[in-house]
Amino acid sequence: MAFDILLVDDSPVTRKMVRRAVSLSGLDIGQVLEAGDGAEALLRLAERRFDLVLADINMPVMNGMELVERMSADPVLSGVPVVIVATPLSEARVERLLDLGARAYLPKPFRPEALKGVVEEILGKGVIHA
């Protein structure tokens, strides 16, 4: 079954690149919507359900780390897996992100197959909408 993704990145170019990678990944994708920062992502997440969030770290207004923290503290949103898609990070920052509740970290740049592997590991090969 197709699943819906929220892309969170302040760079419109990166959002388009990640969207392209998602479409080339071979994953069964439903809707892909976008947000420009963590605060906008929380608004989108309040409006409708997503199966997965792909979020950058380095963003204005609300960065990816705070987004993960807010989602983990929310009883509804804590069930939505977040994959951090960001520039190479120090091991300490990756550990901190995983401690806060991110499910995986995918360093930029990445290939569509890498995205597919991470998503399938988190969501399984067949995703069913609730």
Add this chain to the structure above:
Amino acid sequence: MPELTPAMLSDILGTVLEDTAFMLVEPVELPEAWVGTVLRSTLDFESVRSGTLRLTVEEPAGVELASSMLGTDGSDPEALQHGRAALSEVLNVVGGVFLTRYFGAKVPSQLGLPQTEPLEGRPPVPAGLAAAVRTEGGHAMMLELELG
């Protein structure tokens, strides 16, 4: 920490351009002349030492970059529109690769937000380490590192 050299900077920039935008580049001498509008992207970082990375290009190089990243033709309106954002994103990735390659992945490091703006006048002579590459489209890209 590895030795800081222009070759290290050009290698990081070349690797990021290839992996992010599928662009092949070659190291060249620092540009002596710049034509038309020049864009400069600036990114501050903090790690064992703080510093700044700067990526300077002529505006058409930004369009070439955006079209490569988006997989479109250089005349595509999206490529024309996103040249500056593409430059910011490439410098952002360059910053992450530089920090982990130079300071190491175990050291806590923090990148700022890249800012890309047109320069008024010609770029000043680099104050720190600098390297340049030339794209397949013939455009120069100059990466500078200034450590605090």
